[in-house]
Amino acid sequence: MAGGLNFRPPAFQGPSGSCAPTTCHNQLAETLIRTFEANLGKRRADLDEDLKVLAAGRPDFKILRGMAHLLTNGSSTFEAGGDVEPSLVRERVFELAQAHPPSRLRRDLVLEQAARSLSVERPLSAEDVAAALYADLPDQQTLVAFDPPEPQALIERWDLAQAQGVLYRAYSLILTARPNEPARYKQLLKYTRFFGLMLTVEGDPVHGFTLTLDGPTSLFGGTTRYGLALSKFLPALLHVTKWDLTATLKPRRDLAWVDPKDEEWQFGLTSEDGYVSHYPEPKEYDSALESGFSERFAKLETPWRLEREVDLVPVPGGVILPDFRLAHEDGRSVLVEIVGYWRPEYLRKKFDLLRKSGRTDVIVCVSERLNLERAGVDPSDFDERLVWFKGILNPREVLAMAERLTTKPFSTG
Structure with missing residues (x-):
């Protein structure tokens, strides 16, 4: 039940x-x-x-x-506290203590001798040494x-922390992102990767996307580290508009108000519940490459329009979040994906998703500084829509590719 x-x-x-x-x-x-x-x-x-x-x-x-x-x-x-490193004080005091028999006078004598030997930058008293002995312990x-x-x-932060604590015990979580502000969805999925959450993505831009995340107790043996990651994910979610979340968790039997017949609980949240995130607002651009490309494009006179708000493209095993869309005034359009990040795992994942999508309307811009061969990536599948760049990405080259691609039919999956 x-x-x-x-x-x-x-x-x-x-x-x-x-x-x-x-x-x-x-x-x-x-x-x-x-x-x-x-x-x-x-x-x-x-x-x-x-x-x-x-x-x-x-x-x-x-x-x-x-x-x-x-x-x-x-x-x-x-x-x-104090002007002397506690570990140095302890070392000196214990060294001096070996030369004196145990007694009350011994303690005072050792502290005075330690104070004299440690008085380098300023004079120290026996009381200073006694206070510094364990000054690095948490309570001191x-x-x-x-x-x-x-x-x-503070009230808002405490309020949110209670909900985070519930997610810490969840073993499954279903998140429905209703159609709205694709850039926010992109930030959301970046957070899921940052916190190492395992998820599957289904849906489309018209009806919205459903993200299914495994919770900490769904893993073999359960891990508090994964539960902590899931709870840290919630403040990031609050930056996304129009969503619903349902978490399934085991109830705590030590609570007096728990029905002992309940085998699990359903914990629900929505974007309208009023929680406030303490995470900073997402940046408009994810990298200097993207912001620089946008700035250079804005200086051109062209019938093409550069759009930042791009819908997610679901593919088996993940989702593609294109950086831009190029939209022509006559109705033609293509997507633009900029690959400038060097980590091998990222590169393999990126090109694998692009390949699985079956989309041929995606212009792939790749930095020549990336060692794709070393990362085990073969970009030959994308030769007809690949734009290489060195330091900066030239928008004229991307526009030329967009013209070539849109003069012949292409697949959108």
Whole structure:
């Protein structure tokens, strides 16, 4: 039996239970940010103690801990305090300790001797040496910098982190990208490759695309690393418009509100749910090659139009995301794919997908600096629509190829 999971966290209240949800969210975020700011220059142990006191007796202590975790790992910089490297201090102190019998006086004497021998750039006291001994341990490190987010940004980041935590336990994920903004889909698929996600792509530009991703528990034995990659993928997805996501996951039996008869849950999200990404907006162009080609093309007087928004082309085992479309005012058009990246795996994958697509309306522009032979790539299948370039890609050569290709019939798959 499958149970539904309406994940959006419920509104939480402060200790008195009297404030409105939005007010409580902001009050808690503001309080946490002030607490971190007040601990600048202090040890992490001191900060942890302040957070412990702050959480005592609060019904929303788990939310407080979650937001504090985000501030600790995303906005804070901790370093070993003092002017001397702790490992050097330990080495010197342990060396001196071998020459004295165990006693209380021995400790003070060793610290004083170590302080004198380590006083190079500035005088050190025995107390300085004692403080530096283990200053590199996590709880002894000093909060040296804190970049405070806006309270609303912290709330949004925490909200998204809850959904990411659910995806961490997913073993299958189906994503439907409705027809809209192909450039965003291109960025989406680049993120799936970046995070090493395994997926299949089906569909077309008219009806949309369906991406099926394997989740962490679908692998043999399951891997937390893959689950982490899947959860990191969600903020990238938020940059894409008009999508629906359904994840299947095993329920946690340790939760009191879980129906023991449920064997799995369905977790659903859509682009309209209001989550906010903390990832930067995708760049307009993926490389200097593309931006340079576009700039040079804009200076030409031609009946051809260079279009950036190009639909995805699904092929068996993947998808092609053409860099540009050349559209003539009389209705003719061709696709343009620029291959300037050198990694052998990328080159093999790129040409394999182009071959599988069966599309002959794709102009393939390849840098002469690439060692295709070494990568095991044979571009001879594309000779009639191949444009070689050295430092820069000349748009006139691409236009000439477009004219030749569109004067004879070609296959679009």
